[in-house]
């Protein structure tokens with residue numbers, strides 16, 4: 595069913611500017627079918643802008659984006675039909691039940707009328723919300739809201755699921771819950787997952803490969819282990835003792851984003867993201 599290694603997303607020389615700000619600046623990136631790919635980078639690195647180009651929500655002014663071979667600039671509807679997208683902004687309506695929220699997405703994404711009720715029920719069950727399906731989303735916890743948004747994106751049975759910071763602001767148990775559901779659906783369907791996260795431990799644990807983005811481009815790419823081992827080897831070559839502990843993905847991140855990270859944001863989970871989260875679940 596799946597073709598591991600085939601191309602799900604390919605960006606070549608992708609660029610997108612807002613006035614003088616070159617948010618994405620020559621991005622080359624391939625996401626392989628059926629992998630979980632983590633796009634990492636400090637605030638302002640251009641991750642969301644790149645994702646919005648891939649989802650056709652922003653135009654592709656320069657370079658090329660292909661999704662399963664479809665050109666995102668020319669064949670937007672074909673691309674949209676293949677995608678599920680969970681944006682950073684809240685996409686669930688607090689005044690509707692979980693089931694009504696997912697049903698709305700089923701209608702928007704043209705799930706055939708005959709199949710809708712069953713598919714909505716399946717999507718809710720897949721994220722562990724079957725029992726809470728008929729409660730108002732406004733009564734859900736932050737983790738449940740995130741899983742509801744996941745169900746909304748899954749109801750159209752996408753081949754590619756794109757998640758922009760799916761676990762931001764959640765407690766560790768809720769974060770694990772979101773990932774367990776993503777992984778279960780992926781294992782069952784072979785769906786490709788492209789995710790941005792500021793949590794290096796999550797990227798390390800759940801992503802097959804990661805790309806570290808900084809100033810609009812990929813600066814390092816590989817499996818988390820490859821990136822950690824690569825930094826370890828560079829440090830040893832520079833004279834670090836063999837007994838030094840293996841670097842973490844966070845060390846790799848700091849090595850690439852360098853002082854810019856500290857100047858701009860102080861920490862991965864900076865104020866902007868936290869505020870956004872407060873708005874999302876508040």
Ligand SMILES: Nc1ncnc2c1ncn2[C@@H]1O[C@H](COP(=O)(O)OP(=O)(O)OP(=O)(O)O)[C@@H](O)[C@H]1O
Pocket residue numbers: 612615616617618635636637638639640641642643644866
């Ligand atoms: N609509 C917009 N108008 C003007 N500038 C924008 C807009 N969207 C993003 N930018 C700018 O483009 C750059 C990249 O932003 P983007 O949101 O893509 O980064 P990011 O890596 O997703 O950051 P974060 O981790 O904070 O979500 C930043 O300098 C940002 O201020």
